[in-house]
Amino acid sequence: MNGPMGAPPASPFVVARGITKSFGGAEALKGVALDIRPGEVHGLVGANGAGKSTLIRILAGLVQPDAGVIEIDGRPAAIETPQRATELGMNFIHQELAFVPGMTVLQNIMLGIPKRSRFGLVDWRSIARDVAPIARRVGITAPMNATVRGLSTAENWLISICRALVRKARLIVMDEPTASLSASESEKLFAIVRDLSASGVAVLYVSHRLNEILDLCHRVTVFRDGRSVQEFDRDGLTRQALVEAIIGGRHAEEPPVRHAAAGRKVALSVLGLTRLPRVKGVSFDLHEGEVLGLGGLVGAGRTEVVRIIYGADLPDGGRMTLDGEPFAPRRPHEAVRRGLGLVPEERRTEGLVLTKSLAFNVGLANLERIVMSPALPFIRGKARANLALETIRALSIKAEGPETPVGKLSGGNQQKVVIGRWIAASPRVLILDEPTRGVDIGARAEIHRLIRGLAARGMAVLVVSSEPEELPDVCDRVFVMVEGRIVRELSGAAVTRAAIVAASYSETHQRELVQG
Amino acid sequence: MSDVTTGSRRLGPGAKKALGIFARYGTIIGLLAMIAAFSFLSPRAFPTVNNFTNVLNQASLAMIIAGGLTLAVTVGELDLSIGFAASLHGILVTGLIVHDGVPIPLAILIVVALGAAIGIVNGFIVTKMKVNSVIATLGVGTIITGAAFAYSAGVPIVAGVPEAFLQLSLGRWLFGIPNNIVIMVFILGALWLLVERTSIGQQIQAVGGNAAAARLAGINVDRIKTLGFVISGMCAALTGILLASRLGSGTTSAADSYLLTAFAAVFLGSATLRDGEFHILGTLVGALIIAFGFNGLNIFGAPTWSQYVFQGAILIIAVGLSSLGRVLAER
Numbered sequence: 144m145n146g147p148m149g150a151p152p153a154s155p156f157v158v159a160r161g162i163t164k165s166f167g168g169a170e171a172l173k174g175v176a177l178d179i180r181p182g183e184v185h186g187l188v189g190a191n192g193a194g195k196s197t198l199i200r201i202l203a204g205l206v207q208p209d210a211g212v213i214e215i216d217g218r219p220a221a222i223e224t225p226q227r228a229t230e231l232g233m234n235f236i237h238q239e240l241a242f243v244p245g246m247t248v249l250q251n252i253m254l255g256i257p258k259r260s261r262f263g264l265v266d267w268r269s270i271a272r273d274v275a276p277i278a279r280r281v282g283i284t285a286p287m288n289a290t291v292r293g294l295s296t297a298e299n300w301l302i303s304i305c306r307a308l309v310r311k312a313r314l315i316v317m318d319e320p321t322a323s324l325s326a327s328e329s330e331k332l333f334a335i336v337r338d339l340s341a342s343g344v345a346v347l348y349v350s351h352r353l354n355e356i357l358d359l360c361h362r363v364t365v366f367r368d369g370r371s372v373q374e375f376d377r378d379g380l381t382r383q384a385l386v387e388a389i390i391g392g393r394h395a396e397e398p399p400v401r402h403a404a405a406g407r408k409v410a411l412s413v414l415g416l417t418r419l420p421r422v423k424g425v426s427f428d429l430h431e432g433e434v435l436g437l438g439g440l441v442g443a444g445r446t447e448v449v450r451i452i453y454g455a456d457l458p459d460g461g462r463m464t465l466d467g468e469p470f471a472p473r474r475p476h477e478a479v480r481r482g483l484g485l486v487p488e489e490r491r492t493e494g495l496v497l498t499k500s501l502a503f504n505v506g507l508a509n510l511e512r513i514v515m516s517p518a519l520p521f522i523r524g525k526a527r528a529n530l531a532l533e534t535i536r537a538l539s540i541k542a543e544g545p546e547t548p549v550g551k552l553s554g555g556n557q558q559k560v561v562i563g564r565w566i567a568a569s570p571r572v573l574i575l576d577e578p579t580r581g582v583d584i585g586a587r588a589e590i591h592r593l594i595r596g597l598a599a600r601g602m603a604v605l606v607v608s609s610e611p612e613e614l615p616d617v618c619d620r621v622f623v624m625v626e627g628r629i630v631r632e633l634s635g636a637a638v639t640r641a642a643i644v645a646a647s648y649s650e651t652h653q654r655e656l657v658q659g
Numbered sequence: 660m661s662d663v664t665t666g667s668r669r670l671g672p673g674a675k676k677a678l679g680i681f682a683r684y685g686t687i688i689g690l691l692a693m694i695a696a697f698s699f700l701s702p703r704a705f706p707t708v709n710n711f712t713n714v715l716n717q718a719s720l721a722m723i724i725a726g727g728l729t730l731a732v733t734v735g736e737l738d739l740s741i742g743f744a745a746s747l748h749g750i751l752v753t754g755l756i757v758h759d760g761v762p763i764p765l766a767i768l769i770v771v772a773l774g775a776a777i778g779i780v781n782g783f784i785v786t787k788m789k790v791n792s793v794i795a796t797l798g799v800g801t802i803i804t805g806a807a808f809a810y811s812a813g814v815p816i817v818a819g820v821p822e823a824f825l826q827l828s829l830g831r832w833l834f835g836i837p838n839n840i841v842i843m844v845f846i847l848g849a850l851w852l853l854v855e856r857t858s859i860g861q862q863i864q865a866v867g868g869n870a871a872a873a874r875l876a877g878i879n880v881d882r883i884k885t886l887g888f889v890i891s892g893m894c895a896a897l898t899g900i901l902l903a904s905r906l907g908s909g910t911t912s913a914a915d916s917y918l919l920t921a922f923a924a925v926f927l928g929s930a931t932l933r934d935g936e937f938h939i940l941g942t943l944v945g946a947l948i949i950a951f952g953f954n955g956l957n958i959f960g961a962p963t964w965s966q967y968v969f970q971g972a973i974l975i976i977a978v979g980l981s982s983l984g985r986v987l988a989e990r
Binding site for chain 1: 672860868936
């Protein structure tokens, strides 16, 4: 095995200096530095688009830097391929884990590793004997000969870590490891990370979750706008300092003033909407100028409700009215024609045409506005470009211009493009499903401000969010769903994180009204 | 641990730019290089106005059907019925004129309408019955072939084709430009305008780029996909009609081979100027590469089989090199 215990702790395993990288004309990295010492848990934080993933891709040999030096054990290294990165002792565990579902746990652990053979056949038995202690150490409970299909995400993480250790990793890079783990699974992962660290394996821990960073990391590097702006040691590491470094001096939002729904006109009324098994008789009124939140746990039926309202799915029962008129869209374009807009949950797969430009994507929901006339539907290029420029300005999107392909923007900026499309269209009712998922702190506050601004202009806004922290920031009222039903309605000062969480776990199927 | 050196295989920005250019302009460079090579090797027969006009005239029918196919693939579907349909259209138009005495313009109109109807059927099967477009259009194409045999009993319609109908394809227009070329330029020009410059075109591109996102942005995806099939079907009808006019007969299976040529042109085109996207200008370049390649091979007296080898090989090489260049330039 490797012997990092003997090495003086101050001499780093990996050093990156002055790394720059551009894609097309966009500078993703403008000179970042990072050093990782043997056996340390090193946090890497920064807003979306700050350059974290680009640096990781460079270390992994997936992309080549334009300039800069990478040293491994003090010697310059060229990481030309992912294989080379593995040889150098670096292993990468991504959010989307790569396994062959039909193969066994052991086969997946040994994927891409030269295997011992006897008489020309792979000697799985002796391999299993060698792997077993490592698997025990990371806590894999599934049998080695079980297929990976059907195992939990947590178990997949353990298998990935085991694979890294079998490859004699000296550094394991974990990208948002707890994003899809439960609280108890996360705790288990933290224990393993600490154990890895104690045995001399360094961990580069990339996460938006600052509590984890504060708990786990020996040192933390903060990226902002393609630069490494600050490095924290264990002492001096506070939440406040991290947040300031990440957002660069921008201030946190004040809690919003909640408006009472009373006295406002009802824009969208939903009565007894049902689509079994997920939606069981949902009723509510959405008023103009109001931001209404739909909270609850994943799987409570919120997205399903929204899809019915938008015409993406058909209900089994119930009815809707829009401004008093019957409303029963059979397909999304019918809903859009009646004045609805949707910012979907998955911006990359459902929101954007990634290969196309920003102007194209904004224009999609605004075609009537940018053609010469309905009878002569030629696109006025200038009108389209101006619409895109307005959107860029209004939402402070970081893009070179209207013709930038949206695939090259960061997650937060992509989300702003989807939202901007509908702001430009200014629908009567705008639905936002998880509007800030995977978006960094700064962009998140901006998106919240935008949503409130839309309501202030009289739009009726429905926000779906799985994060209880999010709804109190933007909503005037919040409905909490449990198992296909609305169980609680919160308004005024009663709209709090605690109230939403409590209601999400409630078992009553009696709707309660809580007012603060 | 082996020795580590810096920058051995790292691409400089210059090399990347060159690769990027190669990925986008490779097919055009290849076309020009091919024309230059043939001109050098056969300076008297190849680079003449006459030969070029001839090549364009010959290629026009393939360009029209490939232009229509471009619309179908742009909305994200394949249309394998076009070759078979064009054959049927050729028989039908001659049959209507010769046997039924239908006036030529009306016969053409009927046949183009039938092409549109076939497109609607394809669109219905794909969008409403949710059948994969490869299967749907292969099935429809096979039925069409059956219909063509039923209509003609397998016997070509040759006798009594009026001169006016032959003139449709053989005639010349202003400055002696063959009608085929004029019609092709008009059709491809119209398709280009439709896709690149109208709101319908934006919807077509959006549906092909990401159908789920287009749907949620309020686009009637089913209707746009059907439109792709309809245009593809109408262009197949035009090609069938022009081929019958050129051959002076309606023959079963006469236009079947246009399917392969159209697909080759369209996919060659996707490797042109844009990164793997289908577009009309690219299709035009793709069709030109195939046409000039065939012409050159003919001038040198190469056997027929070599044309198929050429068409297959050039497709793989052009599309392959283009995506390779793109991958390397991204690194």
